[in-house]
Amino acid sequence: MKKHNKKLVIANWKMNLLKDPAINLARKISEAGDISVDLVICPPDLLIDSIKSQTNISLGAQNCSAHAEDFGACTGDISAAMIKNIGCNYVIIGHSERRKYHKENNDIISAKITNAHKAGLVAIICVGESLEERQEGRSHDIVLNQLSALPPTSTPENTIIAYEPIWAIGTGKSASLTEINQMHEYIRFEKDFKIVYGGSVKCDNAKEILSLGQVDGLLVGAASLDFEQFYKIIK
Ligand SMILES: O=C[C@H](O)COP(=O)(O)O
Structure with a gap:
């Protein structure tokens, strides 16, 4: 049974935009009226401080360190405590691009979620199967295994689950409404948290996906x- 009424739209900018165009985009979004959803933007880390100081948008990072300490000899890492300190309230963890390019497994993802919770961040946990896994009828098992990375600190208040089938990310082919609703229902049976959908969400399919009973929001x-396109989605 769906319990969460307010829709949430999370923008994942990934590794895109230089400083000036990023600030311009963030300011346009911040100043736009008629926004009917809760909104979170996850820019590249280097842009967070500038956007924070020039807009009133709620912000998140796209990753955090798995290292157990907030500070230390961990070259290139940014801790959850640092992300919180710079003014973010959210962090994306376990995106399929990080699972693929950085070989993140359940142990690493679990450590990152624990760190996010300890820092007071809401962890947005990405789960989803590949096309091959779906065709083999293993979608539910794959997602269930990914959900097992959630540490005991996870609650509906500090954790959001993003269902992102890998075959729908950046392909222009989103999952069907039935596929989305069924997987969200399955996830909710395991974890009754806020569940958002990601994967080729555009202005022309966002409304119908958001209208699904099991969908609490979008990861775009x-x-x-x-x-122009994003404004149509959040309006
Ligand atoms: O985090 C966002 C997802 O990877 C979806 O990306 P996309 O909207 O470009 O398909």
Whole structure:
């Protein structure tokens, strides 16, 4: 049974935008009226401080360190405590691009979620199967295994689950409404948290996806980089 009424739209800018266009986009979004959803933008880390100081948008990071300490000899890492300190309230963890390019497994993802919770951040945990896994009928098992990375600190208040089938990310082919609703229902049976959908969300399919009973919101990649399109989504 769906319990969460307010829709949430999370923009994942990934590794895109230089400083000036990023600030311009964030300011346009911040100053836009008639926004009917809760909104979170996850820019590249280097842009967070500038956007924080020039807009009133709620912000998140796209990753955090798995290291157990907030500070230390961990070259290139940014801790959850640092992300919180710079003014973010959210962090995306376990995106399929990080699972693929950085070989993140359940142990690493679990450590990152624990760190996010300890820092007072809401962890947005990405789960989803590949096309091959779906065709083999293993979607539920894959997602269930990914959900097992959630540490005992996870609650509906500090954790959001993003269902992102890998075959729908950046392909222009989103999952069908039935596929989305069924997987969200399955996830909710395991974890009754806020569950958002990601994967080729555009202005022309966002409304019907958001209207699904099991969908609490969206995680938007490419379409969040274009103001006109993103505004139609959040309006
Ligand atoms: O985090 C966002 C997802 O990877 C979706 O990306 P996309 O909207 O470009 O398909």
